[in-house]
Amino acid sequence: MKQFEYARAASPADAVRRFEPGTMYLGGGTNLVDLMRLGVAQPDRLVDVSHLPLDAIEQDGDRLRIGAAVRNTDLAAHPLVRVRYPMLARAVLAGASGQVRNMATIGGNLLQRTRCGYYQDVTRPCNKRRPGSGCPAIEGDHGNLAILGASDSCVATHPSDMAVALAALGAEVHVTGPGGDRVIPMPGLHRLPGDTPERDTVLEPGDLITAVELPAPPPGPSIYRKVRERASFAFALVSIAAALDLRDGVVRDCRIALGGVAHVPWRAERAEQALIGGQATGEAFLAAAEAELELARPLPRNAFKVPLARNLIVRTLEELAS
Amino acid sequence: MNRIEGRVKVTGLATYAAEYPVEGVTYAYPVQSQVAKGRIARVDDREALAMPGVLAVLSSERPPELAPEAEGELALFQSREVAYRGQIVAAVVADTYENARAAAAVVRVEYQPQAHDVHLSTEHPGLYRPKTVNPGFPTDTGHGDVEAGLAAAATTIDVTYTTPVLHNNPMEPHASLAYWDDLGRLMVYDASQGATSGRDIIARTFGLPRDAVRVVARHVGGGFGSKGTTRPQAVLAAMAAREVGRPVKIALTRHQMYDVTGYRTPTIQRLRLGADADGRLTALEHVAYEQSSTVEEFAEQTAVPGRVMYGTPALRTAHRLVRLDVATPSWMRAPGECPGMYALESAMDELAYAAGLDPVELRVLNDPETEPGSGRPFSSRNLVGCLREGARRFDWERRDPQPGVRRDGEWLIGTGVAASTYPARRMPSKAVVAAQDGEFLVQIAAADIGTGARTVLTKIAAETLGVAPDQVHVEIGDSDLPDAFLAGGSMGTASWGSAVFRACEDFQRDGKEGHADTAEEIAKDAELARHAFGAQFAEVRVNAVTGEVRVSRLLGVFAAGHIMDATLARSQFIGGMTMGLGMALMEETYTDEEFGGFLRRDLAQYHIPANADVPNLEAVWLEEEDEELNPMGSKGIGEIGIVGTAAAIGNAVFHAAGHRVRDLPITPAKILMPRF
Structure with missing residues (x-):
């Protein structure tokens, strides 16, 4: 592990002030420290932002503001989250283990890196880790990698469960940085790999996530469901966050986001558009799922994710409609 | 009885190999090959030697002396040939672990790479018949005429099963701490399953008399076979300690464990079975295809269960091996019986369906009088008792054999059975x-x-x-x-x-x-067939929407002589069954065909069962009185728990979902793809 400097930021502004090339912000460290041990991340200095006063969950009218340093465990356990955003609480609890969730922060959860095995192995090529070195996953071990929005450069998936729920909820990510403060609506924080897979998000160097703000919950029931071959402590093969609002059998509003299928938490906008205003029938659900998955470009060993995602969309909508 | 050392373990006072406080200790960190095959042209250690705290760099540039008897994976740095990606090709010794690791990263190894071959197949031109299979069994055995038996059968099956590379994952990593005293005596604290055999191997490797070596392993955090033979880190620690004249400690990382501490060979197994109209076997053929490295031969005894399990007039068991550019496979809990019984017991289930017989009854019907392979009498054999007791506890009588018809919402439900077996031997001590x-x-x-x-x-x-x-x-x-x-x-x-x-x-x-x-x-022990037996019953739920498989109930009934301690025995049985569940549903190391070596070398990617995967696991046993074993009347129980589990679960998956997955692990992908 490369030697590095460590400093604790006194405030978000102080953190940004301390940022220079080679700096990384440290939250719970549940991903970054692993990556440093593996030699994948080699920061010159860490600025610890886990102790900043960004650990509150506050109600603001019908909105909820979650500080970036809130621990995953505390988010999932918060009464307002459990009652008003059960999809989010379930998504958080579906991730990692109790010990990891105790440490992991909301900001860090959003910014965790792919668990693609090539990315995490510094002895093998990876365009995300070493741009231009190639993507061996495309011909190799891609069984749990992306079917949607991938490129010839990268087929990595974003590993977060929480981010999938936030994408469905239309959360807003509050950022401060050298260029000032801004708000990025989800799922716009993350970006597709294109030919620059080294960039996971639209954040600029020095940008620090300070909060995630949730708009009023979508009307109607919601679900988060995660599929994995091990019953706990495993990343999703495919996951879904969905909400459905019906009146007289007609879809008034619909939110669908998928995890485990893309470089980003994948908001299934095509499926949503196909459904809104139409009848909530099994045929409509299937047609919507297929409209979304027309975009899929599976590889030989992850082709199962196409029928899996389709089944999951249809089944989840059926459950929400009943 | 509660464990004697339970208190020191849970309070953190039990000392493991890497934890002995030794004055002046230094640290070694391995440099691993980044090519899968080739020759080392040059090792440039100048930059590493200039790094802070670095004491020495070991490599084939100046091969540290070992005895001519040093062999295989332990003959570190004696050759310039690279046999597999991940092989230890150099090591740095430094005053701290961090310094050793940092310097290891700048040791420059120049290779003359060659094309590698890491792919096991039944068509491989390099397949051959090893002289014996682990630990000394005949490679091919048989009696009667298999072809005639199959021709005369009322029902036959001809099926092929595959199992992936599997890795042991003991909690304690492989670690060694070695030093030489003033009299030239070598002390090694080692994560080892055998102090005596470890001492002998290390003495032979260094050309020392046995009494010049001492191996200490008072507490060992799991091994499952991977610490059963001395691993390279022990030789490296001793070699490095001699080089720098100070104690040297090595604790392998989880990644390094995947590379250099052995694994279960992948297998391809073809089973041909025939049965007459009553369900009696007319022929049983089991051929296993496996791999070893170019460093040394390890031939897993995968097809041996056929020599023990069922009576048949025609029997053939055979093993074929190919030497690939891979690390050397080694022992993993129940080598031979575990993968072999997965295939044989899955095939018996398929035969039961093909013949329209109950799978418990098919096994009972073919229970032999004497050991099929040797003709020897059994010291005791209670497979039938285990099957009957398990069937009773599992309410097997009311089971509808029809596959793919029970449903609870999205979940398809099924049950399956398989037998377990493991030899009951003892060795001089x-x-x-x-x-x-x-x-x-x-x-x-x-x-x-x-x-x-x-x-x-x-x-x-x-x-x-x-x-x-x-x-x-x-x-x-x-x-x-x-x-x-x-x-x-x-x-x-x-x-x-x-x-x-x-x-x-x-x-x-x-x-x-x-x-x-x-x-x-x-x-003077009489020439008898001594084996423990068991029967495992699984109830699984297969999700028709997602392809997820969950084991809602797993029962093992074992007949393993006198059970000496119920608490300890239960822990061994359910531990084995849990590991068998992992093999059935999730465990798989990925062989990197492009670059060689393995992928998924950590516990985030190589999944073993979590608590949520084993909600209802039960092990019971039949008391056996067998005076032909040892003074205690006991049979070993460390391994039988893993034998048959994967078949029981696979058979239950078939009963639930209505299609047979013959390629482990049974993942959602393999459930879903044939359904669409």
Whole structure:
């Protein structure tokens, strides 16, 4: 592990002030420290932002503001989250283990890196880790990698469960940085790999996530469901966050986001558009799922994710409609 | 009985190999090959040697001296040939772990790479028949005419199963701490399943007399076979300690464990079975295709269960091996029986369906009088009893054999059965018992790798001496103690227990000291077939929407001689069954065909069962009286729990979903794809 400097930021502004090339912000460290041990991340200095006063969950009218340093465990356990955003609480609890969730922060959860095995192995090529070195996953071990929005450069998936729920909820990510403060609506924080897979998000160097703000919950029931071959402590093969609002059998509003299928938490906008205003029938659900998955470009060993995602969309909508 | 060392373990006081406080300790960190095959042209260590704290760099540039007898994976730096990606090609010794690691990263190894071949297939031109299979069984056996048996059969099946590369994942990494004293004696604290055999291997590797080497392994955090033979880190620690004249410690990372501590070979297994109209076998053929490295031959005994399990007029078992540019496979819990019984017991289920017979009844019908492969009588055999007891507990009588018809919402439900078997052997060991102030000291170089060996030996000694267990102190895990067999092949308790029992008997003659060496006694053991048997029953839920498989109930019924301690035995049985569940549903190391070596080399990617995967796991046993085993009447139980589990679960998946997955692990992908 490369030697590095460590400093604790006194405030978000102080953190940004301390940022220079080679700096990384440290939250719970549940991903970054692993990556440093593996030699994948080699920061010159860490600025610890886990102790900043960004650990509150506050109600603001019908909105909820979650500080970036809130621990995953505390988010999932918060009464307002459990009652008003059960999809989010379930998504958080579906991730990692109790010990990891105790440490992991909301900001860090959003910014965790792919668990693609090539990315995490510094002895093998990876365009995300070493741009231009190639993507061996495309011909190799891609069984749990992306079917949607991938490129010839990268087929990595974003590993977060929480981010999938936030994408469905239309959360807003509050950022401060050298260029000032801004708000990025989800799922716009993350970006597709294109030919620059080294960039996971639209954040600029020095940008620090300070909060995630949730708009009023979508009307109607919601679900988060995660599929994995091990019953706990495993990343999703495919996951879904969905909400459905019906009146007289007609879809008034619909939110669908998928995890485990893309470089980003994948908001299934095509499926949503196909459904809104139409009848909530099994045929409509299937047609919507297929409209979304027309975009899929599976590889030989992850082709199962196409029928899996389709089944999951249809089944989840059926459950929400009943 | 509660574990003797339970308190020191849970309070963190138990000392493992890497934890011994040794003054002046230094650290070694391996440099691993980044090509899968080739020749090392040059190792440039100048930059590494200039790094802070670096004491030495070891490599094939200046091969540290080993004895000519040093062989295989232990002959570190003796050759410039690279046999597989991940092989140790150099090592840095430094004052701290961090400095050693940092310097290892700048050792420049120049290779002349060659094309590699890491792909096992039944068509590989390099397949050959090894002379024997582990640990010395004949490679091919048989009797009768298989083709005629198949031709005459009313029902036949011809099926091929595949299993992936699997890795042991003991909690304690492979670690060694070595130093040489002023008299040239080598001390090695090692994560080892056998202090005596470890000492002998290290002595041979360095060309030292046995009494110039001492191996200590008082506590071992799991091994499953991967610490059953001395691994390269122990040789490296000793070699490096000689080089720098100071103690050297090495603790492998999880990634390094995947590369250099052995694994279960992938297998391709073809089974051909025939049965007459009543369901009696007319032929059984089991051919296993496996891999080894170019460094040394390890041929897993995958097809041996057919020599033990069922009566048949025609039997053929065979093994074919190919040497690939891969690391050397080694022991993983129940080598041979575990993958072999997955295939045989899945095939028996398929035969039962093909013949329209109940799978329990098919097994009962073909239960043999004598061991099929050898013709020897069994010392005891209670497979039928296990099947019957399991069937009773599982309400098997009411089972509808029709596959793919039971449903609970999204979940398809099914049940399956498979048999378990494992040899019950013992090996020579020595023990000493002495009395002091009303306490009894028992000494034997046994190993407790988390099984409870120390505890069960205490119990054996106390019962034999007729004293309370808290008056007995058992000292193990040190090669300076009386020689003992290693913790492997489910032979630990039988081997060590025999020696402790006899030493205690000897003690009672004069009340001062007791000695035992069981070599002669064991040499006189009658020629019998000695095996433990069992039956495993699984209920699974297969999700029709997602392809997820969950095991809602797993029951193991075992007949393994006299069970010496219920608490310890249950832990061994359910531990094995849990590992078998992992094999069935999730465990898989990925061989990197492009670059060589393995992928998924950590516990985030190589999934083993979590608690949520084993909500309802039950192990029970039938008491057996068998006087042909050892003084305790016990059969080994460390491995039988994993044997048959994957088949029971696979058979239940078929019963639930209506299609057969013959390629482990049974993942959602393999459930979903054929359904669409």
